[in-house]
Amino acid sequence: xxxxxxxxxxxxxxxxxxxxxxxxxxxxxxxxxxxxxxxxxxxxxxxxxxxxxxxxxxxxxxxxxxxxxxxxxxxxxxxxxxxxxxxxxxxxxxxxxxxxxxxxxxxxxxxxxxxxxxxxxxxxxxxxxxxxxxxxxxxxxxxxxxxxxxxxxxxxxxxxxxxxxxxxxxxxxxxxxxxxxxxxxxxxxxxxxxxxxxxxxxxxxxxxxxxxxxxxxxxxxxxxxxxxxxxxxxxxxxxxxxxxxxxxxxxxxxxxxxxxxxxxxxxxxxxxxxxxxxxxxxxxxxxxxxxxxxxxxxxxxxxxxxxxxxxxxxxxxxxxxxxxxxxxxxxxxxxxxxxxxxxxxxxxxxxxxxxxxxxxxxxxxxxxxxxxxxxxxxxxxxxxxxxxxxxxxxxxxxxxxxxxxxxxxxxxxxxxxxxxxxxxxxxxxxxxxxxxxxxxxxxxxxxxxxxxxxxxxxxxxxxxxxxxxxxxxxxxxxxx
Amino acid sequence: xxxxxxxxxxxxxxxxxxxxxxxxxxxxxxxxxxxxxxxxxxxxxxxxxxxxxxxxxxxxxxxxxxxxxxxxxxxxxxxxxxxxxxxxxxxxxxxxxxxxxxxxxxxxxxxxxxxxxxxxxxxxxxxxxxxxxxxxxxxxxxxxxxxxxxxxxxxxxxxxxxxxxxxxxxxxxxxxxxxxxxxxxxxxxxxxxxxxxxxxxxxxxxxxxxxxxxxxxxxxxxxxxxxxxxxxxxxxxxxxxxxxxxxxxxxxxxxxxxxxxxxxxxxxxxxxxxxxxxxxxxxxxxxxxxxxxxxxxxxxxxxxxxxxxxxxxxxxxxxxxxxxxxxxxxxxxxxxxxxxxxxxxxxxxxxxxxxxxxxxxxxxxxxxxxxxxxxxxxxxxxxxxxxxxxxxxxxxxxxxxxxxxxxxxxxxxxxxxxxxxxxxxxxxxxxxxxxxxxxxxxxxxxxxxxxxxxxxxxxxxxxxxxxxxxxxxxxxxxxx
Numbered sequence: 019x020x021x022x023x024x025x026x027x028x029x030x031x032x033x034x035x036x037x038x039x040x041x042x043x044x045x046x047x048x049x050x051x052x053x054x055x056x057x058x059x060x061x062x063x064x065x066x067x068x069x070x071x072x073x074x075x076x077x078x079x080x081x082x083x084x085x086x087x088x089x090x091x092x093x094x095x096x097x098x099x100x101x102x103x104x105x106x107x108x109x110x111x112x113x114x115x116x117x118x119x120x121x122x123x124x125x126x127x128x129x130x131x132x133x134x135x136x137x138x139x140x141x142x143x144x145x146x147x148x149x150x151x152x153x154x155x156x157x158x159x160x161x162x163x164x165x166x167x168x169x170x171x172x173x174x175x176x177x178x179x180x181x182x183x184x185x186x187x188x189x190x191x192x193x194x195x196x197x198x199x200x201x202x203x204x205x206x207x208x209x210x211x212x213x214x215x216x217x218x219x220x221x222x223x224x225x226x227x228x229x230x231x232x233x234x235x236x237x238x239x240x241x242x243x244x245x246x247x248x249x250x251x252x253x254x255x256x257x258x259x260x261x262x263x264x265x266x267x268x269x270x271x272x273x274x275x276x277x278x279x280x281x282x283x284x285x286x287x288x289x290x291x292x293x294x295x296x297x298x299x300x301x302x303x304x305x306x307x308x309x310x311x312x313x314x315x316x317x318x319x320x321x322x323x324x325x326x327x328x329x330x331x332x333x334x335x336x337x338x339x340x341x342x343x344x345x346x347x348x349x350x351x352x353x354x355x356x357x358x359x360x361x362x363x364x365x366x367x368x369x370x371x372x373x374x375x376x377x378x379x380x381x382x383x384x385x386x387x388x389x390x391x392x393x394x395x396x397x398x399x400x401x402x403x404x405x406x407x408x409x410x411x412x413x414x415x416x417x418x419x420x421x422x423x424x425x426x427x428x429x430x431x432x433x434x435x436x437x438x439x440x441x442x443x444x445x446x447x448x449x450x451x452x453x454x455x456x457x458x459x460x461x462x463x464x465x466x467x468x469x470x471x472x473x474x475x476x477x478x479x480x481x482x483x484x485x486x487x488x489x490x491x492x493x494x495x496x497x498x
Numbered sequence: 499x500x501x502x503x504x505x506x507x508x509x510x511x512x513x514x515x516x517x518x519x520x521x522x523x524x525x526x527x528x529x530x531x532x533x534x535x536x537x538x539x540x541x542x543x544x545x546x547x548x549x550x551x552x553x554x555x556x557x558x559x560x561x562x563x564x565x566x567x568x569x570x571x572x573x574x575x576x577x578x579x580x581x582x583x584x585x586x587x588x589x590x591x592x593x594x595x596x597x598x599x600x601x602x603x604x605x606x607x608x609x610x611x612x613x614x615x616x617x618x619x620x621x622x623x624x625x626x627x628x629x630x631x632x633x634x635x636x637x638x639x640x641x642x643x644x645x646x647x648x649x650x651x652x653x654x655x656x657x658x659x660x661x662x663x664x665x666x667x668x669x670x671x672x673x674x675x676x677x678x679x680x681x682x683x684x685x686x687x688x689x690x691x692x693x694x695x696x697x698x699x700x701x702x703x704x705x706x707x708x709x710x711x712x713x714x715x716x717x718x719x720x721x722x723x724x725x726x727x728x729x730x731x732x733x734x735x736x737x738x739x740x741x742x743x744x745x746x747x748x749x750x751x752x753x754x755x756x757x758x759x760x761x762x763x764x765x766x767x768x769x770x771x772x773x774x775x776x777x778x779x780x781x782x783x784x785x786x787x788x789x790x791x792x793x794x795x796x797x798x799x800x801x802x803x804x805x806x807x808x809x810x811x812x813x814x815x816x817x818x819x820x821x822x823x824x825x826x827x828x829x830x831x832x833x834x835x836x837x838x839x840x841x842x843x844x845x846x847x848x849x850x851x852x853x854x855x856x857x858x859x860x861x862x863x864x865x866x867x868x869x870x871x872x873x874x875x876x877x878x879x880x881x882x883x884x885x886x887x888x889x890x891x892x893x894x895x896x897x898x899x900x901x902x903x904x905x906x907x908x909x910x911x912x913x914x915x916x917x918x919x920x921x922x923x924x925x926x927x928x929x930x931x932x933x934x935x936x937x938x939x940x941x942x943x944x945x946x947x948x949x950x951x952x953x954x955x956x957x958x959x960x961x962x963x964x965x966x967x968x969x970x971x972x973x974x975x976x977x978x
Contacts, residue, residue: 046898128855170896170897170898171898173928174895174896174897174898174928175896175897175925175926176925176926176927176928190821191821192819192820192821193866194818194819194820194821194822194866194894194896194897195819195821195822195924197894197896197897198819198822198894198896198924198925199924200896201896201924201925201926201927201928201929202924202925202926202929202945203926204926204927205926205927205930243821245821245824271825273821273824273825273828274824274828275828275831275832276827276828276831276832277831278827278828278830278831278837278860281859310948311825311829311946311947311948312924312946313946313948338674339672339674339675339678340672340674341670341671341672341674341675341723341725341753342674342675342678344725344753344754345751345753345791347756347758348753348754348755348756348758349791350758351755351756351757351758352755352756357758375608379761380758386673386674414674414677414678415654416650416654416655416674416677416678416680416681417650417654417655417674417677418526418650418651418654444675444678444679444681444682444792445655445656445678445681445682446655446656446681446682446683446684446685447656447681447684447685448653448654448656448681449681449682450685465682466791466792466793467791468790468791468793
């Protein structure tokens with residue numbers, strides 16, 4: 019899709035040369051932490067420090083101004099006190115750099131004097147065509163290019179990794195959340211391409227990144243954390259979203275539903291939290307899927323990143339544990355999905371091919387002593403019948419009768435049918451490992467029936483957004 | 499409290515000598531797996547195998563019948579085909595054993611012939627005063643005595659550990675869930691005392707265990723998974739629960755809320771699922787806290803096991819991340835808890851003692867550069883003021899300014915005030931480790947604001963159950 023030029027944004031993620039304004043050698047300082055990130059071998063671009071106080075910082079050359087650097091600079095990271103930022107921007111303009119991340123706080127979030135400073139910087143930037151992320155933010159982590167301006171040490175704040183299967187990118191209004199999510203996803207096994215902390219959004223905003231990420235091949239799902247929108251910027255964002263969402267799923271956590279939280283959000287970011295109901299309606303109309311919290315976001319994002327959107331809402335639940343079948347079906351029903359029983363014809367086939375003590379229905383319980391062959395039969399016949407749009411597969415691995423062959427069976431049917439599969443596998447170490455293997459094969463795997471049901475719901479929700487009136491029609495030309 | 503004699507139940511968890519009927523040497527068999535559990539050095543009682551086919555099984559002596567064993571036997575584990583179980587019970591009776599776990603299936607869950615067999619066994623047991631857990635179950639895991647009849651190998655199905663701080667015990671109608679939960683809790687860091695899979699409940703049922711666990715010092719919270727009750731047994735259970743719940747929290751996951759799930763539950767256990775609404779009302783009346791799923795159960799149980807019940811529903815949220823404050827407050831508000839702003843007087847004190855850029859309200863945002871001193875001030879003054887019944891503490895550790903001293907500050911205020919504290923700490927490796935340390939100090943710690951809010955809600959819910967009309971009164975004589 020085409021949102022307009024995204025070249026001016028791309029440099030934030032793919033700068034080949036970076037200058038750190040306010041680079042510092044003093045331990046634990048923001049300036050030192052950022053230099054530390056860029057001198058790791060993973061970042062292959064050129065790095066320069068700018069600070070009149072030093073000749074070098076952590077072994078890299080340090081210059082009094084940008085203009086003292088001979089090489090061209092793609093991106094300037096600004097970590098100097100707010101009051102000298104206008105002077106820094108004159109230097110940026112003189113050097114002809116077109117992109118800057120202002121990490122420093124002390125701008126519009128602090129009151130009138132800060133707002134004046136921020137306006138001064140914005141005016142300078144506009145005049146010289148310089149794009150700005152920030153101020154008052156922690157900037158960007160790109161797990162592919164290794165641009166990393168998060169000034170938090172890795173022993174406290176882990177960085178996520180990209181996955182070979184599928185990745186999400188996340189845009190956060192809150193820097194603390196961006197950091198916490200970086201740290202959280204570093205251990206979650208969810209592939210992440212980019213994390214962006216927007217801060218005061220004096221220039222680059224949610225909308226710019228929506229356009230950019232819509233066309234970014236390394237981002238399969240776009241995620242947002244927001245506490246509110248300016249009225250005008252909100253409108254633009256939702257217009258863009260309407261064009262993006264049929265092509266790529268967009269998820270949002272918007273806080274401030276309640277009164278207390280709204281007041282807190284307003285004091286936290288200084289932005290007007292606005293009517294939550296208005297935002298809710300706008301999300302729905304523009305095809306943005308709103309979720310209640312980050313756990314839901316990650317659960318939904320994983321499914322949407324790995325699987326096709328569902329062509330309809332008819333789910334078949336298959337399980338080797340009766341209780342798990344009951345619990346998951348409860349959650350599927352609560353999520354508003356259809357759980358049709360197999361037709362008489364399909365039931366007959368199952369009765370012929372499965373042991374008599376299997377419970378044929380929806381859920382189908384292939385029973386605790388099942389090996390993967392029973393699952394294979396269930397998938398083969400259900401797919402042939404055309405009676406289902408989606409499969410939720412309960413895979414309890416505590417009993418040794420179910421070998422790891424089950425992961426091949428699931429992955430093969432998923433690949434051949436193109437239909438979405440979601441796996442639920444409750445347990446400990448062996449189960450976790452099996453889940454990781456399942457996900458390397460492209461099938462999202464969850465620790466509880468509720469999470470799996472939530473993921474299935476997201477695949478159906480996105481199917482409705484993507485296919486519109488064609489959703490829940492049996493024959494769809496656009497079938498993946 | 500006193501439910502009646504629980505001596506006949508105690509032997510299931512503290513048997514000093516165990517005989518395994520149907521012990522077998524053939525790999526992966528149920529009989530072999532159970533013997534395997536008991537020959538681990540952790541179990542310090544005597545173990546005997548019973549099977550006419552062998553002289554010994556996995557190195558332990560094997561006898562043709564129980565009567566061939568000279569030592570007295572406390573508990574017999576039965577893993578023989580259903581049809582020969584009556585004969586086994588004659589041997590059990592003759593030996594004078596008073597407790598048996600029937601692992602084998604093939605009884606009432608399979609139809610009329612199985613029901614007849616089950617009745618025959620029950621009649622024999624009643625006549626000779628033998629208590630039975632099962633049939634059609636996986637039995638018992640006791641993490642303290644190391645009684646372990648789960649016939650699933652540990653590489654597939656991990657076993658939980660007891661905690662020095664507090665433990666839960668769980669009674670499950672479903673064997674597969676009991677196994678999955680054993681495996682899950684083995685990696686969850688939640689202390690577990692006992693897991694019991696009840697199967698067909700031909701004798702020992704939910705009510706017997708409720709009585710027993712109510713008086714069990716190693717169980718701080720009693721948890722159930724159930725798919726339904728017989729009408730009579732249900733009534734007895736709820737009567738007992740009314741007496742237990744003011745002394746010890748009881749949590750239940752009952753599946754089969756929806757129509758589809760109810761049908762599946764009925765086919766799974768053969769028991770009538772009954773009206774879910776009736777069960778819901780009975781839980782409320784008897785002070786049993788019903789939760790939607792196991793994640794909620796474990797989150798609530800952890801808080802209830804580690805903390806006192808709340809004396810009222812007034813929560814103060816403290817955070818070093820604005821976004822986390824907003825999200826958590828949203829969840830607290832949605833949970834129906836009171837989130838009163840600090841009084842003018844308390845606000846004034848905070849303004850004097852905290853930096854000007856901290857946001858005083860509820861949540862109180864001590865801001866990203868906070869060290870533990872700011873939290874200390876917040877707790878000290880809030881406790882002194884008497885304006886709050888409970889604390890939810892946001893502790894983002896991505897920034898090095900917050901040292902691990904914060905865990906001491908939280909634990910000390912919790913201990914000195916006796917008020918419940920719940921911590922939310924989002925992140926990866928360092929955060930997880932810090933959470934473990936926090937919990938060793940007795941303060942439950944959660945990965946998201948929603949989980950922390952859910953835990954706070956459970957502490958208030960249980961406060962209402964425990965204190966009745968005294969809940970939400972400022973002065974309570976029964977103050978812990």
